[in-house]
Amino acid sequence: MLSVVIPMYNEEKYVLKTVNTLVPYLNGLQIGYEIIFSDDGSRDSGAGIVSALSEKYSCIKLIVTPENTGKGGALKAGIKRASGEYIICTDCRLSYGTECIGKIYDRLRLGEAQIVAGSRAIHPLKSEGSSVPAKLISDRISGCLRKKDVAFTYTDPQCGVKGMTDSAAKAILPECVTSGVAFHYEMLLTADLLGIKSEEFPVRISRREQISFSLKPIADTVDLIKDLKVMKNTHFR
Numbered sequence: 651m652l653s654v655v656i657p658m659y660n661e662e663k664y665v666l667k668t669v670n671t672l673v674p675y676l677n678g679l680q681i682g683y684e685i686i687f688s689d690d691g692s693r694d695s696g697a698g699i700v701s702a703l704s705e706k707y708s709c710i711k712l713i714v715t716p717e718n719t720g721k722g723g724a725l726k727a728g729i730k731r732a733s734g735e736y737i738i739c740t741d742c743r744l745s746y747g748t749e750c751i752g753k754i755y756d757r758l759r760l761g762e763a764q765i766v767a768g769s770r771a772i773h774p775l776k777s778e779g780s781s782v783p784a785k786l787i788s789d790r791i792s793g794c795l796r797k798k799d800v801a802f803t804y805t806d807p808q809c810g811v812k813g814m815t816d817s818a819a820k821a822i823l824p825e826c827v828t829s830g831v832a833f834h835y836e837m838l839l840t841a842d843l844l845g846i847k848s849e850e851f852p853v854r855i856s857r858r859e860q861i862s863f864s865l866k867p868i869a870d871t872v873d874l875i876k877d878l879k880v881m882k883n884t885h886f887r
Contacts, residue, residue, distance in 0.1 A: 722833025
């Protein structure tokens with residue numbers, strides 16, 4: 651079975667459209683699946699809309715965290731509740747479309763990698779990948795990992811689309827200590843440190859006008875720098 655995990659914060663405008671797009675697509679794959687919306691202390695009616703939709707669609711599940719913990723916290727909560735053998739995380743606005751979900755699912759089923767990380771940087775029609783601050787953090791992580799003879803070679807660790815096997819998730823999550831945007835980095839970092847095989851998969855933003863609303867460059871950069879210190883103290887002591 652496939653579990654699609656969608657972190658959500660004040661996304662009431664997009665929930666219905668996302669469900670109406672995602673359910674038919676997943677039905678077309680002819681596989682068992684569930685869609686887990688993980689609400690991270692939203693102040694709007696998004697959770698209520700998901701709750702109502704779950705009465706219509708048995709595949710839809712809702713997790714609500716009363717306080718806003720950050721995107722990483724929402725992802726962790728959703729992944730922990732996933733019951734599928736394969737787990738794919740994407741954003742509530744389906745900014746990367748739906749086809750990448752099926753393709754990443756196929757890559758995971760092949761069994762050559764337990765983590766499949768989306769990358770905008772390696773897509774033939776490149777869209778923006780990591781920001782400059784994000785790249786600096788990737789470089790810092792790479793430097794620390796080189797000391798442990800581990801290579802951190804991801805081209806777009808901040809990308810919101812990632813797939814993993816259930817066994818990989820169970821190994822990685824207990825080791826992760828961040829709850830903000832740095833969680834994307836920490837998942838991949840932890841996978842490398844644990845020797846979990848991973849690969850990148852090209853993805854492209856198909857709804858640029860939507861994803862731009864969810865970006866907070868200054869706040870996210872500050873949070874990334876703070877979380878980097880936490881990650882260094884946790885993983886490189």
